[in-house]
Amino acid sequence: KSMPKSVLDMLNQSINILSQRVAKEELNLARVVIRPKVGEIGQMDLSKSDESIDAGMLAGRLAVPQIKRLILEKRFSKMLKGKAS
Secondary structure, three states: OOOOOOHHHHHHHHHHHHHHHHHHHHHHHOOOOOOOOOOOOOOOOHHHHHHHHHHHHHHHHHHHHHHHHHHHHHHHHHHHHHHHO
């Protein structure tokens, strides 16, 4: 990567590095990760916001069965623990 040209660039780069590290840690803890297929749409490309929202909604809907399964497994696990006592 190129060297920051100003204090603002340096601050922005620092925030990006920190954000990437936090995101990586959170991904390692997640039981479900929803990744919309947005192709080459950048984070700041507001001209394609409808396309991004649609991709997010589709990815979320596709993840619902997995999320439901995890919820049911957790409930079932709690029920079994309660009966074992």
